[in-house]
Amino acid sequence: MTLTTAKWTLAEYHQLVETGMLDNKRVELLEGIIVEMPPEGMPHAVYCTESVQYLSILLANRAKVREGNPITLPNDSEPEPDIAIVRTPNRQYLTHHPYPADIFWLIEYANTTLRKDITEKKRVYAEAGIEEYWVVNLQTPELILFRDLASDTYQSERRLATGNISPLSFPDIQIDVTKLFTV
Known part of the structure; x- marks a missing residue:
């Protein structure tokens, strides 16, 4: 017997969300597949929250820093x-989640999800046209930067444990890499 995975469109997924069938479930839609997300560990939650505050101060009114909220991508994905x-x-996100054109860059914190974040999610984000994607590897700790988007693939990968980095969209801002995984 061959098993076939049923794929969901964004519209179908939104209908499920509206009905409340996914309430109390930590899930996201990746390429039409509803994927369960593992619970966040304590370091993950703390570092992520601290980084949101740090980035919000650095970016001030130039961008909104959103924590753990959906984005809508054209490849039947809503991670x-x-x-x-x-x-x-x-306020523009009262009627829709951010689309790729609304996104400057994304950050995932990874401990148990590292493999998924640097393979599947990296591919999904690149195919959607997200110019810059960062993964904070809590196992090492280090920042893994994916940039130079071409042909739906990130052409460069850089790993940093210290130093400063400027996001592509805000080259005048210096982000201290260690502040992404220290308190």
């Missing part, structure tokens, strides 16, 4: 990245 840095004003 919930740990951090999404998006265009303002925030």
